[in-house]
Amino acid sequence: MGNLGAPELIIIAVVLVMLFGASRLPGTARAIGRSMRIFKAETKGLREDSDGGDEQPTQKQQSQALPPVQAPPAAPPVDQTQSRNDSR
Numbered sequence: 001m002g003n004l005g006a007p008e009l010i011i012i013a014v015v016l017v018m019l020f021g022a023s024r025l026p027g028t029a030r031a032i033g034r035s036m037r038i039f040k041a042e043t044k045g046l047r048e049d050s051d052g053g054d055e056q057p058t059q060k061q062q063s064q065a066l067p068p069v070q071a072p073p074a075a076p077p078v079d080q081t082q083s084r085n086d087s088r
Helices: 006-020 025-051 059-064 080-087
Strands: none
């Protein structure tokens, strides 16, 4: 199952060109490469976290942390009596 020879790779390439078109293949390949790079970095980070769990986060890790989420301010209550009088 894991043996991909030249004929199989050519068939896969032809199918990809037919699905995406020749103009979109470079962008698609670039996006897949970025995704693979991010995935590799994240798995490496998880392995490092599990190996040295008591270490303090580095400056780079601290700068990548997201700021706390704040709830939007509440809208003031609507006075129902005033809106009824305005519509008449």
